Amino acid sequence: xxxxxxxxxxxxxxxxxxxxxxxxxxxxxxxxxxxxxxxxxxxxxxxxxxxxxxxxxxxxxxxxxxxxxxxxxxxxxxxxxxxxxxxxxxxxxxxxxxxxxxxxxxxxxxxxxxxxxxxxxxxxxxxxxxxxxxxxxxxxxxxxxxxxxxxxxxxxxxxxxxxxxxxxxxxxxxxxxxxxxxxxxxxxxxxxxxxxxxxxxxxxxxxxxxxxxxxxxxxxxxxxxxxxxxxxxxxxxxxxxxxxxxxxxxxxxxxxxxxxxxxxxxxxxxxxxxxxxxxxxxxxxxxxxxxxxxxxxxxxxxxxxxxxxxxxxxxxxxxxxxxxxxxxxxxxxxxxxxxxxxxxxxxxxxxxxxxxxxxxxxxxxxxxxxxxxxxxxxxxxx
Ligand SMILES: Nc1ncnc2c1ncn2[C@@H]1O[C@H](COP(=O)(O)OP(=O)(O)O)[C@@H](O)[C@H]1O
Ligand SMILES: [Mg+2]
Numbered sequence: 068x069x070x071x072x073x074x075x076x077x078x079x080x081x082x083x084x085x086x087x088x089x090x091x092x093x094x095x096x097x098x099x100x101x102x103x104x105x106x107x108x109x110x111x112x113x114x115x116x117x118x119x120x121x122x123x124x125x126x127x128x129x130x131x132x133x134x135x136x137x138x139x140x141x142x143x144x145x146x147x148x149x150x151x152x153x154x155x156x157x158x159x160x161x162x163x164x165x166x167x168x169x170x171x172x173x174x175x176x177x178x179x180x181x182x183x184x185x186x187x188x189x190x191x192x193x194x195x196x197x198x199x200x201x202x203x204x205x206x207x208x209x210x211x212x213x214x215x216x217x218x219x220x221x222x223x224x225x226x227x228x229x230x231x232x233x234x235x236x237x238x239x240x241x242x243x244x245x246x247x248x249x250x251x252x253x254x255x256x257x258x259x260x261x262x263x264x265x266x267x268x269x270x271x272x273x274x275x276x277x278x279x280x281x282x283x284x285x286x287x288x289x290x291x292x293x294x295x296x297x298x299x300x301x302x303x304x305x306x307x308x309x310x311x312x313x314x315x316x317x318x319x320x321x322x323x324x325x326x327x328x329x330x331x332x333x334x335x336x337x338x339x340x341x342x343x344x345x346x347x348x349x350x351x352x353x354x355x356x357x358x359x360x361x362x363x364x365x366x367x368x369x370x371x372x373x374x375x376x377x378x379x380x381x382x383x384x385x386x387x388x389x390x391x392x393x394x395x396x397x398x399x400x401x402x403x404x405x406x407x408x409x410x411x412x413x414x415x416x417x418x419x420x421x422x423x424x425x426x427x428x429x430x431x432x433x434x435x436x437x438x439x440x441x442x443x444x445x446x447x448x449x
Contacts, residue, residue, distance in 0.1 A: 080304075081114035082290065088151070090115040090273055091136070091241065096145035098131050105131045107297035108145070115240075118267050118274045120284040123294035129277040132294075133243045136275065137166045149241065165239035167247055173218045173229050179205070180214040183232045190237075204232040207266060224255045228262070235272065244276045248283065260286050281321050285309070293317050309369075314449035318367045325370065325414050326447075331362045338441065341366055347410040350386040352444035365447040370417040372443035375404055375429065376436050385438040388414065392433045404429065406437060 081087040089112035098106040106128045113119045121129050134140040136147060138159035147154040154162055173182050183204055187197045205211045208228040218226050227247065234242055247263070248256045264287055267274050278284050284291045285305045292302040301313045312318035315326065327350060329343035339358060341350045343366065350366050358364070374380065380387060393413060394405040397420075404416045414437060429435065 080289070081117070082112070087114060089113060090117075090150060091275075092148040093132075093136070094146050094148070096132070096135060096142045096147065098128070098135060098140065099143045104297050106135065106142070109297075109299055111292060111299065111302070113273060113275065115273055116271050117289045118264065118276065118287055120288035120291045121275065121277045121294055122279070122281060122284040122291050124279055127294045128297040129279075129294060130245055133166065133245055133275065133277055136241075137164055137243055138162050139166075163240035164243060165234045165237060165241075166243040166245065167230055167234040168245055173226055173233065175218050177217070178214065179210060179216050179218075179221070179229050182218070182229055183236055185233065186237045200236055201232075204236045207235070207269065208232045208262075222255075223251050224259050227251065227259060231263070231266065235266075235270065239272065241273045241275065244274060246277055246279070248278075249280075256283070257286075263287065285321070293320065311445065312367065312447070315365055315367070315447050318445065318447060323370050323415055323417075325368045325373075327366045327368070329364065329366060331358055331360050331364065334358060334360055339446075341444075345410060346388055346408050346412050346414070348386065348388050348408075350444055351384065351441045352446050353441050354446040356446075356448070358446070358448070362448070367445040367447055368439055368443055370403070370415045373414070373416045373437050373439045375406070375416045375418060376438070377429070377433065379436045380438040382438075385440060386444060388437040390414065390435060390437065392429055392431055392435055395429065395431065404435075406435060408437075 091111070091113040093109055093111035096106055096109045097104065109132060121132065123129055131140060135142050138154065138157060149163060174185070177185070180201055183201045184197050187200060202211070205214060208231055210225060210228055210232065213221065213225065218229065221229065248259050251259055260283060276287060288305060290302060290304050291308055292299045293308065294300070295316060301308055301317050308317060309321050312321065318324050318326065327343040327346055329341040329350060331339050332342045332349070333340040337353045337355060339352050339354065341352055341364065343350050352366055388408050390406040390408040392404055393407040396403040400420050402418050402420055404418070406414050406416060408414060416437060
């Protein structure tokens, strides 16, 4: 019964297809609380069937933005459109939106079944319909068989699924989830991430998930908006954000990255050479922006883009550093090396272990060469 949601199935994703209209439009939304700007001029377009993540540290305005989408909070300026309709004058209960809150928000004294039925009962839906829909939902979240249990007789992950069933039973077009997995421990959280994706995939409802966990956003989302101090600083697919972060903050926020500060010494077309004093190296990079010689900037290089060898690389179109293996860690299919350059800087490198041999090729204190392609140097001017 798996249906692929429209945002993911198309050969061309919805956000790149000019013929597809966004389902949700956030236009210049700002929210002030007594002079404090919690949400600062946010523009956003989300497409039907997306699993969109809003990612940022605590206090950056994520919950406020969700509450504005749900209608619990009025924006100071700007507006929200859902399916083409202006939501400004539409109260929360009339919006095609439902919100799952930060805490589990299940009623402790009610059974699972009654928890899930609650919203429909309150609406006065016919009894038979309530029964069918609750049964459907419990099957969807794999809790058929748990209908008569009370929340305290469930695990954290199961309670979270009750909350999800309760939020979905009213068939919202958009589900807003505020840190849905924050209360679960790491292992359960990872498992539940996949469940959440499967469920969303089966029903095709647009999900907007707020999280402060970058791994979670990377795993779950079709696209991610990175938020900092009320503003969106980058919006893109997980791959785009990982490969092409717009600034140091985003680069550093997602996974491990080596950052080298330097000064542009030579520019030739898109290519340039950057003199990085701290690592005592001339780094090769490319940028689509025009960058003038003598500009100060940062070169970012992901650990997995760096080759580590005992012999110097034979191509001279690479950036090269020399150093010694300072530390190494074996993580199953991956080895992590921390290499100390001659200038004393530690550079992190990761390499896939392709051979199932117990013998390590590189050892502590080995002299090594680190090298990477010009495309692997990400130029950051902010
Ligand atoms: N009702 C409110 N009155 C005053 N300040 C608020 C209110 N709600 C949120 N804030 C402030 O707005 C900022 C953003 O809050 P919030 O949206 O909850 O952040 P997040 O969910 O990203 O942690 C915080 O500094 C918070 O203190
Ligand atoms: Mg919050």
